[in-house]
Structures are given as structure tokens and as C-alpha cells.
Amino acid sequence: MEQQQDEGSNSNNSGMFVKVMTDEQMEVLRKQIAIYATICEQLVDLHKSLTSHHDLAGVRLGNLYSDPLVTSGGHKFSGRQRWTPTPVQLQILERLFEQGNGTPSKQKIKEITSELSQHGQISETNVYNWFQNRRARSKRKQQVSSTPNNGESEVETEVESPKPQQNSVSTADDNMCFQNPNVSSGISSVDQRAKKVEPVFPSDASSKP
Amino acid sequence: MEQQQDEGSNSNNSGMFVKVMTDEQMEVLRKQIAIYATICEQLVDLHKSLTSHHDLAGVRLGNLYSDPLVTSGGHKFSGRQRWTPTPVQLQILERLFEQGNGTPSKQKIKEITSELSQHGQISETNVYNWFQNRRARSKRKQQVSSTPNNGESEVETEVESPKPQQNSVSTADDNMCFQNPNVSSGISSVDQRAKKVEPVFPSDASSKP
DNA sequence: GTATTATGAATGAAGG
DNA sequence: CCTTCATTCATAATAC
Numbered sequence: 001m002e003q004q005q006d007e008g009s010n011s012n013n014s015g016m017f018v019k020v021m022t023d024e025q026m027e028v029l030r031k032q033i034a035i036y037a038t039i040c041e042q043l044v045d046l047h048k049s050l051t052s053h054h055d056l057a058g059v060r061l062g063n064l065y066s067d068p069l070v071t072s073g074g075h076k077f078s079g080r081q082r083w084t085p086t087p088v089q090l091q092i093l094e095r096l097f098e099q100g101n102g103t104p105s106k107q108k109i110k111e112i113t114s115e116l117s118q119h120g121q122i123s124e125t126n127v128y129n130w131f132q133n134r135r136a137r138s139k140r141k142q143q144v145s146s147t148p149n150n151g152e153s154e155v156e157t158e159v160e161s162p163k164p165q166q167n168s169v170s171t172a173d174d175n176m177c178f179q180n181p182n183v184s185s186g187i188s189s190v191d192q193r194a195k196k197v198e199p200v201f202p203s204d205a206s207s208k209p
Numbered sequence: 210m211e212q213q214q215d216e217g218s219n220s221n222n223s224g225m226f227v228k229v230m231t232d233e234q235m236e237v238l239r240k241q242i243a244i245y246a247t248i249c250e251q252l253v254d255l256h257k258s259l260t261s262h263h264d265l266a267g268v269r270l271g272n273l274y275s276d277p278l279v280t281s282g283g284h285k286f287s288g289r290q291r292w293t294p295t296p297v298q299l300q301i302l303e304r305l306f307e308q309g310n311g312t313p314s315k316q317k318i319k320e321i322t323s324e325l326s327q328h329g330q331i332s333e334t335n336v337y338n339w340f341q342n343r344r345a346r347s348k349r350k351q352q353v354s355s356t357p358n359n360g361e362s363e364v365e366t367e368v369e370s371p372k373p374q375q376n377s378v379s380t381a382d383d384n385m386c387f388q389n390p391n392v393s394s395g396i397s398s399v400d401q402r403a404k405k406v407e408p409v410f411p412s413d414a415s416s417k418p
Numbered sequence: 419g420t421a422t423t424a425t426g427a428a429t430g431a432a433g434g
Numbered sequence: 435c436c437t438t439c440a441t442t443c444a445t446a447a448t449a450c
Contacts, residue, residue: 033242082426082445106437129427136440137425291430291441338431345436346429 085130086120093127097134104131292335297328302336306343313340 085093096104096112104112104127113124294302305313305321313321313336322333 029238029242033238033245037245084426084446126426130425132439133425133427139440293430335430339429341435342430348436 083122083126085116085122085126088119089116089122092116092119093130093134097131102135104128292331294325294331294335294339295329298325298331301325301328302339302343306340311344313337 092115093112100108109124109127109131113122113127116122116127301324302321309317318333318336318340322331322336325331325336
């Protein structure tokens, strides 16, 4: 909406069109702008940091790991790579999976881990996860392959799963909460301050681009 | 904050201290504020959406699956079946877990559920499961961390590790990660606009909190 | 380089 | 409680 000179009766002024503000108003206004600027800056920055690599085709998106001990420096992406089995380990694991058909007991896990640690860095969790995933994968594969497939165009079975939650929309000021020290404080303050900003101009600032 | 009718009798101020702006400046200013407001609103909203998932003591955070406003369309939302705590809920839960020394009685569960339902859909079962899982997880973590190795001097010299897998041996219980779905585009635009905003007041509007 | 696939990891829920 | 399953996310690997 185009802002008219609703507030300005100035129109009838002589030549100059001017708005007059008190010093106080001016101060408030300036503060608001500063606050907004700060907020936007922080938020944008945050998002930038969060999205290290731009989105893909719009399907999935990347992510970024924030360093826990950073606290000061910019964004250093200290490695946090997932375990990757060495070929040797993989071989052993595969073999165990075949023979020990689907029963990776806890005790076994320890043994296996010990065994595999001789061939590379590994932890029990890795082994555990590996078996879990392996099994799930196998099962899934079978399911898919065994799907009778009913030559018919498979209809959208899931008609309309209503969203279970997400009702947090209407809540008063349900703000986002981050646990991360860096982020959390930043965001919190931002949010708080955002709330405090009061519009000087009653004109609609709610024109979504 | 109340706005007075400054605009009205802008005429020459008598003894008041006033600042004068041209109409053009006023316009610019208002636009800037509007833009800032919009940006902030969007960003905050965005963050809310992004944090619909959860994470905390764990390692990662969230996800988000739907909502493409930019992506043309024909996008059906995949329904979510299992409960996912909202950030607020998670925060509360974590707190309770810490303080409520590991004994979520049935009665407590009800209370907590009531409390949490204020921040999103939730059921007692969810709370119960959450506590159970949380506990189990903690315990597991401890176990793992308390098992540094097989007592054997770690064979760090993994000769056969063709892959640069510098697996983080640490139990890595603190790492924050945000995921950004299709937000990037939005953010980008926002960012662009933010840059377009030019300061009207050359004065110190840069009071960083 | 980008998009796709494979797979390690996290977690809510169910079973015992 | 503890274990197991199913589902999903994130990322290394790989194809394009």
C-alpha cells in the first residue's frame, strides 16, 4: 500500500514538504532502525553460516556443522566426519553379517569391534550401527523387490496425512530456541528485541515481497 | 510507544527541538523500516520453521520437509507420523531431565505433558518414550566413553587406511548443526534487500548489543 | 562443479 | 528398564 501523507498535513504547506519529528521521536526511530539492522544482520549472518552450500534443486539442502568450541573465531568447520569402514573392515563385517545371520548381540559387538580395530579406527557404536543399517537395508530391499507392484499406477496411498503437530503457530510468542550457546544467545536476544521494536509509522510494513 | 501527531502541525516549531525531514527522506525512511520489519519477520519465521525438528544434547538438529513456496508446486507434503518435539518442548524436556533426577513418575508425566502441550501437540506416551530413550541414550554414551579402547595401545598407525577417514574418536556429544531446507533462496533475497537499505541517519545507529 | 546414490548416524516408538 | 525396529537425516562416495 502506498503510504499517503496520512500523517502529513504538510501537503498544504508552502513549497516544501517536510515532516517534523521531536528529538525523542528521532531517537526512537534511529534506535529502531539500528535494532532492525542489527537483527537482520545477525539473522542473515546466521543463516549464511548455517547454509554452507546453497540449496540444490530445492529438494534437499545442505547443512553445516558449527564448531562447539569456536565461541570466538568465525566459523571454522572443524571436521566431524563420519566413520567410514576400511575395505578390510567392510569385508569382515559382511562376512559376519552373512554367517551370524541377523543376530549381532551385544557381546558380539565388542568382539567384533576389537577385531576390527586392528584394521582401522572403529568403535562399538560403529559396528552396532553398521549391523543395524545393514539389516534394515536388506529388509527394505526385499520388501521393495517383493512388492507385487500391482501394475496399476500406484496411487497415492497416503491421502492426506494431517500434520500431527505444528500447531505452534498461534502461540503467543513461541520463539525459536537454540541450545547452542552462540546461536541461542544471539537469537534469543534478537527475538526479544524484535518484540520490543515498536512501529513509529503506523503504515503497513507488512507487505511481503 | 505512542506516536503523537507530530506530523500534523509540523509548522515551524516554536521552542521545541525538532528535526526536519523532506517528504522524500520520510518516504525512504519508512520504506527502510518496513523492509527491515519484513525481513526480520521473515527470518524469525523462517527460524521457527527450521527448528520445528529437534536436537539438543544429541548432535544434530532439525529438518524440515515441506513448504516450497518458490518451488513451483506439485509438491505433496509427506506426512509425518511420529511425534517430533518442538524446540520449546525439547528445551523443557531437557531441563526436566537434568533437574528431575531421572525419575519420571507417571504423575509427573501427566504434568509434563500438560505443560508441553502448550507448546505443541504431544501425548503422554511421547513424554514417556522420550524420557526412556533419553535415559538409555545417556547411559549408552557413558558406556562408550568409558570404554576408551580395548585396553590395548591404540593402533593408531592404521597402515591400511586408504581413506582419509579421520574419524572423530571422541564421543562427540556436542556438535550443533542446523539444516536449512529450501530457505536459502528466501534468505538470499532477503539478504539482497538488506543490502539495499541505505542509512538515512549517518549518526551512530550502529550500537551493537 | 553439480546432482544422485550409498550409507553412517540419530531417534521415536514397540517389544519383552 | 533394556533391546530392537523403522524412519529419517546428513554426508561420503560417485555419477553426470
